[in-house]
Amino acid sequence: MSVLLRVEDLAVNYGHIAAVKGISFQLQAGEITALVGANGAGKSTTLLALSGLLPAARGRILFEDEDITRLAPHEIVRRGVVQVAEGRAILATLSVGENLTLGAYTRRDRAGIASSLEEVFHLYPRLQQRVNQLAGNLSGGEQQMLAIGRALMAKPRLLLLDEPSMGLAPILVQDIFRTLVTINRSGLTVLLVEQNVRQALKIARHGYVIETGRVVLADSGANLLHDPRVAEAYLGG
Ligand SMILES: Nc1ncnc2c1ncn2[C@@H]1O[C@H](COP(=O)(O)OP(=O)(O)OP(=O)(O)O)[C@@H](O)[C@H]1O
Numbered sequence: 001m002s003v004l005l006r007v008e009d010l011a012v013n014y015g016h017i018a019a020v021k022g023i024s025f026q027l028q029a030g031e032i033t034a035l036v037g038a039n040g041a042g043k044s045t046t047l048l049a050l051s052g053l054l055p056a057a058r059g060r061i062l063f064e065d066e067d068i069t070r071l072a073p074h075e076i077v078r079r080g081v082v083q084v085a086e087g088r089a090i091l092a093t094l095s096v097g098e099n100l101t102l103g104a105y106t107r108r109d110r111a112g113i114a115s116s117l118e119e120v121f122h123l124y125p126r127l128q129q130r131v132n133q134l135a136g137n138l139s140g141g142e143q144q145m146l147a148i149g150r151a152l153m154a155k156p157r158l159l160l161l162d163e164p165s166m167g168l169a170p171i172l173v174q175d176i177f178r179t180l181v182t183i184n185r186s187g188l189t190v191l192l193v194e195q196n197v198r199q200a201l202k203i204a205r206h207g208y209v210i211e212t213g214r215v216v217l218a219d220s221g222a223n224l225l226h227d228p229r230v231a232e233a234y235l236g237g
């Protein structure tokens with residue numbers, strides 16, 4: 001196995017508030033890795049730093065051994081690190097198709113873009129059915145599909161997701177998690193941030209538990225799922 005992304009002693013502050021206090025973890029190429037933890041643990045802050053949207057106060061982020069810690073967000077996207085935004089962040093007044101096309105803004109390979117669109121429609125047939133509808137008229141579940149689809153249009157090598165299950169009905173949560181497994185099987189490395197700890201650890205090869213800006217447990221997803229400390233704190237005993 002090779003390491004795709006390595007985070008070393010990353011610290012991120014909001015002014016004087018230390019949100020991430022020196023966390024280290026790594027993502028193996030081709031795997032789903034989960035970052036789990038309670039409200040305010042620092043999960044979203046970590047993802048924003050990986051995407052270049054918040055500066056690191058300390059530490060390093062290495063993508064394929066290249067130091068990307070101080071790169072601009074678009075330079076990070078161009079290397080293939082693409083985040084599906086929390087709260088969907090789709091463009092409500094544009095059509096589904098236009099939203100998907102925008103996801104490919106860093107690309108110039110027309111044939112490749114067309115085949116990515118095919119893949120997204122294969123993964124989420126509802127998006128194809130609604131390709132000409134305004135994105136704002138989609139249901140919450142469909143908007144989440146669109147947000148993931150748009151990220152896939154960038155042809156990512158690493159997909160970052162911040163709570164894709166948030167606010168969705170349980171049946172839709174299942175759908176979203178199932179498609180993450182499908183996406184991963186096609187070879188894409190996935191970093192999944194979730195408060196839905198059980199579901200995330202079920203599909204993750206490795207997991208890290210974050211508490212107040214620090215990694216407190218690291219193990220395989222299966223081991224964490226059966227760890228009494230995880231069960232007590234995050235799975236309702
Ligand atoms: N814009 C901000 N300004 C100041 N403090 C912030 C800001 N955003 C987050 N924080 C603080 O940073 C810490 C980490 O927040 P973060 O959003 O990364 O946690 P999280 O693990 O994603 O939580 P959640 O599960 O609720 O999404 C928290 O103490 C939070 O209050």
Ligand SMILES: [Mg+2]
Nearest residue numbers: 043044045162
């Ligand atoms: Mg968060």
